Amino acid sequence: MRLCVVLALIFALMPSMVAAQQDDAVCRAAFQSSVQSAASACASLDEGQVCLASGVAQSTAFPDEAISFVQPGDVAAASAIQAVTLSASNGDDEAGIIITRIRADLPAGQTAQLIFFGDIVLENLATPPLTIPGRVVAGANIRDLPSAQAALLGSTAAGSIVNIDGHLPDNSWYRIVLEDDVRGWIFGEIIDIQGDLTLVETVELFDGFPAPPTQGSPLRAFRFGSVGDDGLCSPTSKGGLLVQIPQGIGEATLQVNGTQVQLTSTIFLQAEAGGMLTMNVIEGLGRLSANDVTRVVPTGARTQIPLDANLMASGQPSPPEPYNADDVAVLPLALLDRPLTPPPPVHADVLNSTLGVPPAGMWNAVYNLATLTCPDGFTSPVDSSENNGLHTLTVEAGGDELVITDTRGDMRHFTRDDETGYRSMFSRVIAGEAVPHEIRLRLSAPGIIEGEQMLSLEDGCVITLPFQMTFAGE
Incomplete structure (x- = not known):
């Protein structure tokens, strides 16, 4: 009886399912016809x-x-x-x-x-282009980004007038219009604004890069x-x-x-x-x-x-x-x-793997020899108390955060530091003093994490402990 009811429902739905498939096929054919017409137009x-x-x-x-x-x-x-x-x-x-x-x-x-x-x-x-004039008060380099380390596009002499179409929110850099609609950046302290700065764009930064011009x-x-x-x-x-x-x-x-x-x-x-x-x-x-x-x-x-x-x-x-x-x-x-x-x-x-997010599960950690480096150039190998063995890794926030629990039960939270790396910063008490620690992780290959732990001492010396983790399964 139950089978008969199911079959009856299927047969009742079949006409509408077939009609929907036919409508979809007709729609796609009409769309492709539009595409062909568009190509010639x-x-x-x-x-x-x-x-x-x-x-x-x-x-x-x-x-x-x-x-x-x-x-x-x-x-x-x-x-x-x-x-x-x-x-x-x-x-x-x-x-x-x-x-x-x-x-x-x-x-x-x-x-x-x-x-x-x-x-x-x-x-x-x-919007249509709008610029205001600015006078260069000292010889200035023109760069392709608002940074002294950015690529050099050219330079301009003291007394020159430049056309400004944007500025950073703090006015530390001004964007100017060059030939062929190319934009460059000049350091703000050497520009004397000759117009109303509110008329041009305030340029926001995205990860250190300026938004493209809207004018x-x-x-x-x-x-x-x-x-x-x-x-x-x-x-x-x-x-x-x-x-x-x-x-x-x-x-x-x-x-x-x-x-x-x-x-x-x-x-x-x-x-x-x-x-x-x-x-x-x-x-x-x-x-x-x-x-x-x-x-x-x-x-x-x-x-x-x-x-x-x-x-x-x-x-x-x-x-x-x-x-x-x-x-x-x-x-x-x-x-x-x-x-x-x-x-x-x-x-x-x-x-x-492409985004540098390691899979959750057990990871086998192998710590290498630590190195002590001091400001005066002194370096020396250091025995490490870190223990090798299986660590448990969990992935949170869609890969933006990691939690690693080591063999001693210590739990460390990591946040994404860049596109493929993670970082954790904390303090650990050693010999009665809180010592700042920083751990960096990077998925160097599928199933392999390269890591580095750094301990900052009061005298400016740093202990660096490299390690590697390999995926051991879920």
């Missing part, structure tokens, strides 16, 4: 141009700009477009697709290709998001943004929905107001930075960050995880300069 596109490839668009231009951007084949300057609402065209169900090429911060002659598709809204946050660089800064409740052929495959740069030329940097996005090849971004901004890495490496946290994401993985109702970042990016294959199933990949097929989601073990 925007066959020739120069740097700094935006092309409506398919669907319909409602657009708004910046003041004093005039554009015609309503039907497939229309092309406008990226610097002229302030906002666009993109959707499928009425009657023929052709998906909305916009293609643009921008230089971003790439070398001259290289461009990033951006493909917006689906039902989306887009606002260009890269005078078309579409390097924007916010976008999907609109409507329906997905693109399925609820999980909503529209979004494909970004690709040529391989082997470094990284491109964009400001997207209040975050800093960096890529070395190809990524797919999705965004929903009040939901998430998701960065899926199709090829190469991606970085997503916001609110003092940077996530490095390898191929086949993703990171997410919550968005507020205005499509701006309202939290921190999540630890990388394998992406959802359905999210990258319906993409206009044929429109890319270098078409490719999305790889399967990265395996969790491979992801952790």
Whole structure:
């Protein structure tokens, strides 16, 4: 009797399941037709141009700009477009697709290709260029980053006038505009500001690197998001943004929905107001930075960050995880300069190894001979009381934290120090005195951790104890 009921339910559901599969197949065929039409509509596109490839668009231009951007084949300057609402065209169900090429911060002659598709809204946050003059009061070097150790771009003589378009929050460095829209940085103490500094950008730092200019660089800064409740052929495959740069030329940097996005090849971004901004890495490496946290994401993985109702970042990016294959199933990949097929989601073990996260379990520790080093140059080997043996390691906070319990039962908490390393700082009482300790760990190869423990003594001497841990199983 029970079998009969189950079979009856299956047969009752089959028509709707078949219909859903047919609808999905029809939708995907229509989408690929839109992609083919888009390829011919925007066959020739120069740097700094935006092309409506398919669907319909409602657009708004910046003041004093005039554009015609309503039907497939229309092309406008990226610097002229302030906002666009993109959707499928009425009657023929052709998906909305916009293609643009921008230089971003790439070398001259290289461009990033951006493909917006689906039902989306887009606002260009890269405002027209605005500069104020500054007089150089002493000969100054011009560097590519706000640091005295950064690469030298050139120099300028005392009395020269430079065009300033940005500054750090503490005014310690000013960003200036050079030839060919190249930006450089000058030390703040040798610049006499000749205008209203509030008129130019305050440039925030992300892990020591300045955010890209939002002035005078078309579409390097924007916010976008999907609109409507329906997905693109399925609820999980909503529209979004494909970004690709040529391989082997470094990284491109964009400001997207209040975050800093960096890529070395190809990524797919999705965004929903009040939901998430998701960065899926199709090829190469991606970085997503916001609110003092940077996530490095390898191929086949993703990171997410919550968005507020205005499509701006309202939290921190999540630890990388394998992406959802359905999210990258319906993409206009044929429109890319270098078409490719999305790889399967990265395996969790491979992801952790790539990101320098060791697997949880038992690790066998072997300590080497310690060395005493003093400020006067004196060095000497030192006997260590550290005991070799099995240590227990647990992974917390998505790989951002580790807890290691050694053979004596001592528990140490480690936090991520950089992309592949961890650090723990504490004090241990030795001979009645609290001695500062620092331990650094790095996953040097799958299943191998290289470590170093440092003890700082009152006389300035440091005892360094190197060790190695090998994975012994869960």
